[in-house]
Amino acid sequence: MTKNNPLQMEQLSDSAYYILLALLTPKHGYAIMKYIEELTEGEVRMGPATLYTLIKKLQKSGYILLNEDEDERRKTYQITSSGTALVEAEIERRLRMSRHGNIAQLNAKEALTHEN
């Protein structure tokens, strides 16, 4: 994981991945949580301490930024270009990973039919 160097996250943790996905359009804290819950149909629910910690970390690493120009009461965040590049690479990586899973399952099935 990223504990030795918290500012380097070439491989995103699941929670950080979902936060970046939510911030493809600007959102404030609560909207991020709600969006993730809706997107995953309730499968992923994020606690506020996890959200706060990761938002600050992603902000420090320059993957997201605080919207300054809005004078709304709530702070909103949005993804930066480096954040977008990171999350796009991550979507691809995770797609490859699930394809690997499918292939491995097929291989196993084939091996079984050969045995019989």
Place this chain on the structure above:
Amino acid sequence: MKTNKQTRYIPSKGLAFAEQNEMNKLSRLSEKGWLLERFSLFGSGFIVRRGPAHKQIYCLDIQHVPQKDENEYREMFADSGWGYVCSAGDMHIFVAEPGTVPIHTDRSTLYEKYRKITRTSKIFAIVVMLLTLITCVLLYLSRQVWDHQLLQNISHVSLLLCAVCFLPSLMVYIAYSLRLRAFSD
């Protein structure tokens, strides 16, 4: 205080040693109508106040929150059903209805929760250890070499103070580093 006390002092075993234990205790107290109000002076325990008996769950977060982020931080908790109760330094206690989504839902952020406090407690333990050693040397010198009564008394007292602090500070550091190890993988 009046005969019908509205507040009570609840001693704490120390959040470094028995965090979950203490949170469960506060939850049991809420069931009996004693709701957490604040940390007691010097953080040696909690002050609870009479209120409607209603079971609630408590949770501790350790986080450095700059003043400009305070509202945002507390709002994120409030929006997910965790009401802010009180703070002592970087320690913040929140309360919620049973069944609310936990405040940490990711091991990596739980690790972060204990990372900084472990480092701080380590530095503190080392400083206390060094001070103990220095006062030891000072005591020896003032007794054997300089033969200075006032200096001898001063170093005596400071050695005593350091020795009293040393073991607890070491224990706090050990407790946090064990917790930290549990969340690293």
